[in-house]
Amino acid sequence: xxxxxxxxxxxxxxxxxxxxxxxxxxxxxxxxxxxxxxxxxxxxxxxxxxxxxxxxxxxxxxxxxxxxxxxxxxxxxxxxxxxxxxxxxxxxxxxxxxxxxxxxxxxxxxxxxxxxxxxxxxxxxxxxxxxxxxxxxxxxxxxxxxxxxxxxxxxxxxxxxxxxxxxxxxxxxxxxxxxxxxxxxxxxxxxxxxxxxxxxxxxxxxxxxxxxxxxxxxxxxxxxxxxxxxxxxxxxxxxxxxxxxxxxxxxxxxxxxxxxxxxxxxxxxxxxxxxxxxxxxxxxxxxxxxxxxxxxxxxxxxxxxxxxxxxxxxxxxxxxxxxxxxxxxxxxxxxxxxxxxxxxxxxxxxxxxxxxxxxxxxxxxxxxxxxxxxxxxxxxxxxxxxxxxxxxxx
Numbered sequence: 001x002x003x004x005x006x007x008x009x010x011x012x013x014x015x016x017x018x019x020x021x022x023x024x025x026x027x028x029x030x031x032x033x034x035x036x037x038x039x040x041x042x043x044x045x046x047x048x049x050x051x052x053x054x055x056x057x058x059x060x061x062x063x064x065x066x067x068x069x070x071x072x073x074x075x076x077x078x079x080x081x082x083x084x085x086x087x088x089x090x091x092x093x094x095x096x097x098x099x100x101x102x103x104x105x106x107x108x109x110x111x112x113x114x115x116x117x118x119x120x121x122x123x124x125x126x127x128x129x130x131x132x133x134x135x136x137x138x139x140x141x142x143x144x145x146x147x148x149x150x151x152x153x154x155x156x157x158x159x160x161x162x163x164x165x166x167x168x169x170x171x172x173x174x175x176x177x178x179x180x181x182x183x184x185x186x187x188x189x190x191x192x193x194x195x196x197x198x199x200x201x202x203x204x205x206x207x208x209x210x211x212x213x214x215x216x217x218x219x220x221x222x223x224x225x226x227x228x229x230x231x232x233x234x235x236x237x238x239x240x241x242x243x244x245x246x247x248x249x250x251x252x253x254x255x256x257x258x259x260x261x262x263x264x265x266x267x268x269x270x271x272x273x274x275x276x277x278x279x280x281x282x283x284x285x286x287x288x289x290x291x292x293x294x295x296x297x298x299x300x301x302x303x304x305x306x307x308x309x310x311x312x313x314x315x316x317x318x319x320x321x322x323x324x325x326x327x328x329x330x331x332x333x334x335x336x337x338x339x340x341x342x343x344x345x346x347x348x349x350x351x352x353x354x355x356x357x358x359x360x361x362x363x364x365x366x367x368x369x370x371x372x373x374x375x376x377x378x379x380x381x382x383x384x385x386x387x388x389x390x391x392x393x394x
Contacts, residue, residue, distance in 0.1 A: 315332050
C-alpha cells in the first residue's frame with residue numbers, strides 16, 4: 001500500500017515487507033529512503049505523521065511524564081490565604097508510547113509553607129513576624145529635644161508611636177510629634193524665656209510706667225509722682241523687677257492762674273491783711289485771712305479784743321506773719337477798751353506809791369516782783385492764744 005502526501009509518499013515499493021519513503025524536492029529530484037517499520041501497519045495516517053505534526057516517523061513524543069519535563073516550582077513565592085504559595089508546573093505524557101503520544105503541562109498555586117505562631121504573618125512571599133502587635137512595638141512615647149517657650153509657658157516636643165493594623169500583614173508603625181506642656185510659668189516667675197520661667201523679660205513685664213497718686217504743689221507748679229518699672233537681668237533666671245518713684249512736673253502755673261493750691265493752678269491769691277499794720281495797740285485792727293481748706297477757699301476775719309474783765313489792761317493784738325495770722329497779749333499802760341489801749345490822760349507824774357510789807361518797810365514795788373508778775377500774765381495769755389490759733393488753722 002502506498003501512502004501519498006504532498007511531496008512525500010511512503011510504501012513498500014520493492015515488496016520486501018518494509019516501507020520506503022519517497023520525497024520529491026522543489027527542484028524535481030526524487031529521493032527514496034528505506035524505512036525499518038513493517039509495511040503492514042499504517043503508521044503515517046495524517047499530515048506530518050501525527051496530530052502534533054512532528055514529521056517524525058520512527059519516534060514517539062513520550063513514553064513517560066518525565067519525557068515531557070520535570071515537575072517543579074516556578075516563579076517567585078507569594079502570599080495566599082495567609083500562607084506561602086508558589087506556582088508548580090506538572091508535566092503529563094498523554095497516550096504514552098503511541099503515535100498519538102502528546103505532552104501537556106499544568107500550572108497551579110501550591111502551598112509551600114504554612115505560617116506558624118512564631119511567624120504568623122505572610123508578607124512578600126515569606127512567613128515572618130508582623131511589624132507590630134501593639135504601639136509599644138513601634139517605640140516608647142517620650143519627650144525629646146530641648147525645652148522651649150510657647151504661650152508664655154515651658155513646652156517640649158513629645159513623640160507618640162502608633163501601631164496600625166496590629167498583628168497583621170498590613171501592620172505598620174508610625175509616629176507623631178507635638179509640643180506638650182511641661183511647666184506653667186506663674187507666681188513670681190510668670191514669663192518664659194529660652195525654656196525657663198523668669199520674673200521678667202522686659203521693663204514692660206514689670207508694669208506700665210505712669211503717674212500715680214494725686215497731683216500736688218511744688219515750687220508753685222503742679223507735680224505728680226511718676227513710677228518707672230525696671231527689669232534687671234531680663235530673660236534670665238536671676239531677672240528681678242524693681243521700680244522707682246520721682247516727682248515729675250505736670251503743669252506750670254502761669255499767666256491767668258499763677259498760684260498752685262492743692263494740686264491745681266488758680267488765679268485766687270491767698271494772704272493776710274491787717275488794717276492797723278500789725279502792732280498799733282491804740283488802734284483796733286482787723287485781720288482778713290484768705291486760705292484754702294482742702295479744695296475750698298475760705299476767708300476769716302479777726303479783730304483785736306480785750307480778753308477778760310479781770311485783766312482790764314490786757315489787749316489781744318492780731319498781726320500778720322507772712323500769709324497767716326498770729327496774735328499775742330499786750331499789757332496796756334492804761335486800760336483796754338473796745339479792742340484797743342486807751343491813751344492815758346496827760347497828768348503830772350505822781351510819786352511812786354508806797355507800800356508796806358510784812359517787815360514794816362515801805363517803798364516802791366521791786367523791779368523783780370514786777371517782772372515776775374508780767375511774765376506770769378504773759379505766759380497764761382500765750383497759752384490761750386496758742387489754743388485760739390490752732391482752732392483758726394484747723
